[in-house]
Amino acid sequence: MHGEYSRVDSSPFKLPYLSSSSIPVKKVGINRPHSGGVGQRPSDAWSHDDERAESGYAFMLSEEGREMEDVVIVGAGIAGLATAVALKRVGVEALVLEKSDGLRTSGAGLNLFPNAWFALDALGISHKLTSLYAPCKRGYITNIDTGKTEEVSFTKMGRTEVSQELRGVHRHVLLESLAEELPKDAFRFSSRISSIVTQPQGSSSIVVLHMEDGTKIKTKALIGCDGVHSVVARWLGLSAPVSSGRWAARGLATFPEGHRFNYEFQQFITADKRAGFVPLNDKELYWFLFCKSTSCKGKDMRGNTELIQREVIESLAGDLPQVFSIIVQHSDLSTLSWAPVVFRFPWDMVFRNVSQGNITVAGDAMHPMIPYLGQNECLALEDAVVLGQQFGDLIIREKGVLTREVAGALRRYAQQRRWRAAGVMTCSYLSSIEGSGWLRKFLRDMVFNRLLLRRYINNVIHFDCGKLPCISSNMTELENERNTYHQVPISIEEMEVRTNI
Numbered sequence: 001m002h003g004e005y006s007r008v009d010s011s012p013f014k015l016p017y018l019s020s021s022s023i024p025v026k027k028v029g030i031n032r033p034h035s036g037g038v039g040q041r042p043s044d045a046w047s048h049d050d051e052r053a054e055s056g057y058a059f060m061l062s063e064e065g066r067e068m069e070d071v072v073i074v075g076a077g078i079a080g081l082a083t084a085v086a087l088k089r090v091g092v093e094a095l096v097l098e099k100s101d102g103l104r105t106s107g108a109g110l111n112l113f114p115n116a117w118f119a120l121d122a123l124g125i126s127h128k129l130t131s132l133y134a135p136c137k138r139g140y141i142t143n144i145d146t147g148k149t150e151e152v153s154f155t156k157m158g159r160t161e162v163s164q165e166l167r168g169v170h171r172h173v174l175l176e177s178l179a180e181e182l183p184k185d186a187f188r189f190s191s192r193i194s195s196i197v198t199q200p201q202g203s204s205s206i207v208v209l210h211m212e213d214g215t216k217i218k219t220k221a222l223i224g225c226d227g228v229h230s231v232v233a234r235w236l237g238l239s240a241p242v243s244s245g246r247w248a249a250r251g252l253a254t255f256p257e258g259h260r261f262n263y264e265f266q267q268f269i270t271a272d273k274r275a276g277f278v279p280l281n282d283k284e285l286y287w288f289l290f291c292k293s294t295s296c297k298g299k300d301m302r303g304n305t306e307l308i309q310r311e312v313i314e315s316l317a318g319d320l321p322q323v324f325s326i327i328v329q330h331s332d333l334s335t336l337s338w339a340p341v342v343f344r345f346p347w348d349m350v351f352r353n354v355s356q357g358n359i360t361v362a363g364d365a366m367h368p369m370i371p372y373l374g375q376n377e378c379l380a381l382e383d384a385v386v387l388g389q390q391f392g393d394l395i396i397r398e399k400g401v402l403t404r405e406v407a408g409a410l411r412r413y414a415q416q417r418r419w420r421a422a423g424v425m426t427c428s429y430l431s432s433i434e435g436s437g438w439l440r441k442f443l444r445d446m447v448f449n450r451l452l453l454r455r456y457i458n459n460v461i462h463f464d465c466g467k468l469p470c471i472s473s474n475m476t477e478l479e480n481e482r483n484t485y486h487q488v489p490i491s492i493e494e495m496e497v498r499t500n501i
């Protein structure tokens with residue numbers, strides 16, 4: 001949905017550049033004491049004789065002497081980092097490949113709804129962010145054409161008070177908070193895949209990644225977190241994302257003396273655009289504006305931040321409340337972006353492969369959506385936790401990541417996520433319908449606004465993806481009961497709604 005972000009990333013968080021060949025040490029599972037290195041035998045603590053026999057791979061090394069990763073994650077965005085953190089917490093070290101030469105910390109802000117905070121709690125990093133960002137307990141959605149304003153509570157699910165709220169956060173702070181949880185050698189930057197090949201191994205298979213620099217990486221599991229133009233999604237046969245005909249402008253506004261807005265989410269809707277803002281702290285606000293490309297006179301403003309600001313103020317925000325233009329006027333130009341909005345149709349989640357063998361996708365690679373509901377990043381965090389739960393289950397049952405067990409774990413992950421993703425993608429699509437034709441009006445006003453909006457609020461943004469299993473370092477004890485990492489209890493009525501959307 002975001003296409004290629006045009007701003008040059010000015011990452012203050014650049015991990016040391018590691019070329020594929022400069023990493024001498026193989027990681028096969030966290031807490032696994034081993035000297036590693038090509039040709040060296042890792043500790044037996046996590047070895048599985050049966051798998052070795054099945055694979056014919058002495059000590060998990062390939063016949064070419066290359067290392068075998070337990071899990072490779074493609075993409076160090078929010079989905080990739082959150083997945084690596086989730087796996088680390090259940091005792092699996094993943095290798096994260098990122099095509100850029102550092103974390104892509106550019107971008108402005110993200111709206112993290114309650115479902116994202118449940119996931120961040122499970123990942124053990126929510127405390128880092130809640131101390132920085134104040135909660136928004138409610139939001140206001142104003143239809144500029146009708147003049148109607150609707151209040152949305154983020155702290156109530158039906159009549160029940162819930163513990164999580166919406167908070168706007170800086171995108172770079174979330175990325176860095178996740179990256180801090182991972183060892184530096186978990187990353188390989190400037191690493192781009194050129195092809196993905198599966199190689200039979202006994203009754204199962206392994207994945208061989210051919211990198212653009214000519215090297216190969218073998219892994220038992222591959223998780224594509226490589227964003228909207230995912231090569232892993234393409235390999236799985238998911239359809240290419242389609243253009244929504246809309247563009248997204250985003251930025252951070254800074255008021256050095258304080259902005260004095262309440263901690264509330266504000267959104268404005270017109271026939272052909274949607275805009276809004278949310279305070280991040282006392283001095284900064286995150287703003288966004290989505291509009292049809294025709295209303296931008298076909299200008300390609302990518303990379304030209306002064307033009308983005310001018311066009312938003314002088315043209316695009318012309319029919320919005322003046323406060324929006326004032327906020328955009330206070331933008332830190334370095335944070336402005338302008339990107340095309342692309343999405344995938346929800347039926348792909350239902351009818352196509354979200355996982356195949358030991359390969360799957362997460363985040364925007366799986367469910368690129370029109371971002372009107374602000375759920376892209378929230379679902380990415382949920383995906384990460386569910387992957388962690390599935391791998392945690394493997395560790396508990398098998399005491400390690402066994403090639404022959406990975407496909408089952410990824411299949412269960414895909415089963416859990418496909419309906420959830422399809423439901424949110426559908427809501428997202430319906431909410432974005434614009435225009436005044438009867439069918440459009442019927443779908444938007446009757447189906448989405450009347451039937452789904454309340455359910456959406458209750459069941460999409462308040463969804464709790466559950467906890468990660470706690471695994472002790474010697475992996476013999478399970479500190480949490482397995483069933484504690486499943487969903488919070490829900491009523492039969494809610495259960496129906498959850499399965500439906």
Ligand SMILES: Cc1cc2nc3c(=O)[nH]c(=O)nc-3n(C[C@H](O)[C@H](O)[C@H](O)COP(=O)(O)OP(=O)(O)OC[C@H]3O[C@@H](n4cnc5c(N)ncnc54)[C@H](O)[C@@H]3O)c2cc1C
Nearest residue numbers: 005075077078079098099107108109226227363364376377
């Ligand atoms: C630079 C950037 C800025 C953004 N800014 C905002 C914002 O301000 N507000 C907002 O709401 N959303 C923003 N987004 C989108 C938002 O981060 C995502 O929609 C959401 O968080 C889901 O994240 P993701 O990890 O699935 O995808 P992404 O955030 O897109 O991350 C995908 C990662 O995979 C890497 N990658 C892609 N292809 C390959 C490959 N072949 N090999 C290796 N690595 C690869 C990319 O470089 C990127 O780091 C931004 C995305 C990016 C990439």
